[in-house]
Amino acid sequence: MINLAQKDIKHTLGKFIITAMGVGMLLGIVLIMIGVYRGMIVDAKVLLDDLNVDLWVVQEDTLGPFAEASRIHEDLKNSVRVIDGVEKSVGLTFQNLQLQTSVKPVRVVAVGFNPFDKVNPINPKRLVEGNILTHDHYEIVISDNIGFKLGEEIPIGRNLYRVVGITHGTVSSGGEPLVYISLKDAQELQFSYSNNRIRSDRARGIKDSSSNMPMVNAVVATVRLGYTTDEVAHNIRSTLHKSVYTRAEQRDILTKNLIERASKQIGLFTAILVVVSTIIIALIIYTMTLEKMKEISIMKLIGIPNSMIMKMIVQETLLLGFLAFIFGNLFSHLIYSHFPKRVVLEIPDAWMLFLVIMIASILASLIAIKKVINADPAAAIGG
Amino acid sequence: MAKQAIRVENLIKRFGEGDSLVSVIEGADFLVNKGELVALIAPSGAGKTTLLMMIGCVAEPTSGKIWLGDELVYDNEWLTKEQRKIRREKIGFIFQAHYLIPFLNVIENVTLVSQxxxxxxxxxxAFAMELLEYFDIADKAHNLSSELSGGQNQRVAIARALANKPQIILADEPTAALDTERSVSVVQMLKKIALDQDVAIIMVTHDEAMLPFCDHILKIENKKVVSHDVPKSSKLI
Known part of the structure; x- marks a missing residue:
């Protein structure tokens, strides 16, 4: 049996492929949009996963340093450590810095930690050059996408920091590159005032504003074997009256609370792009059908059943959708690495898009099919 | 009865209603037998194509009866919902232009209906190749219509009309786009087909030169269809 769709496509192969490439680029953008969202989720979890701690103790009535300002005394880590079920606890700081590279200023998130403590936020797997911090002062481990080289010195605050290690793929929940400095340096940068400020405070009658107890943004803790994180979290809450979040809760804060709006925005964009793609496919198929109306009328006149003509249109639409999907995947894989933020292309997302596009293609062919059903065979000979 | 290919009885076709009612055919009665080539003539706009489309089960008459072969297909209403099946199985169409499907090659165009x-x-x-050989275009079987001349395309269109072994061929001005020499060739071919295949052919034409090749003539006069013998020299159009 003659396959009309195959013959028609073969007849206009170049045009068909170029059309599929055009729609494919649109679908590629849809995949990139989904990938940007997936990238945000991955970015949000980098620090959490690298730290690999069970509990986050933060300023009471706050959601912690990723969502709100949280300041607690560093020595709280000692109080946490003695609570039943806690294995180890350390203080961490998180702050935004702007580093001046030779090309442009780069906004980063600095993680301050004690390099001699038992919890290290630098994942050795992400360390691509150099070492982790080995001194209490003026060393920095930096993400490779900032542009500094090993051994280079970076001015931060009043001091120069030497790059001792370079990591890859380390970003904050907001997508900014991460840098790691010692806790002492971080505290100085975040909490110490300049001499002018201290003199100004003294003149106002504020006593000793610079010599507060060392502060951190969070104390993180791991749980001993045999204890559940929930029961240890409860112990800390009831003893120290601080807000405590488990790792899962902290992840929810990052992914649900912080990324929810962004994900809704991207989701809406993606939905609009899918609708636009469907409309474009529908218009293309409709136009292709209109171009063949004379032939369709002739076919109807000589007795070719509607089902055979409709089959041709549906097959062409599905093939257009399928080819566009293939081109979309190729296109997205070619360009995704050039995006400034992380883009994660996942196979299940591609299959989901495939399903959506196939359904959309069938819907898109309906307008053309209606045109076929209504075509007057007498039109073939001018009435 | 065995020779009857097309029989029309009191066929009426009107368009519109009330004040805008337009009557095209008012009571057509005629018979065309198998093996006959019949010319259908009338001035432009007189309803030739409309009559052809009614016989071809494309346009619905207002009233009357139509037999195709021995089968009564219309008796004030279609007696089957499958008019397209009737067209596919009993009728071959030839048009003024060849109207071949441009994305199918010659043999695919010819075999589309039979398949x-x-x-x-x-x-x-196999049957399509026989027809193409009969029309001397077998060497073009795998060419697209865009690669053929006008005359070759018209021969392919005639082969397509014959491929489903129809009882009836309805030809709407098949020679209008051809010069006199080619027109005569096509009509002679149709006459030969009518005799060889025992097919009834109704051919709409404006060309008097084609009339001597026909067995008789149907002329639409004052909305009636009148049958005439083939004249030797009189002007009918």
């Missing part, structure tokens, strides 16, 4: 009727690809291809 749709359930004839195997092998069988329909």
């Amino acid at each position: 749709t009727n359930g004839v195997s690809e092998k069988e329909s291809n």
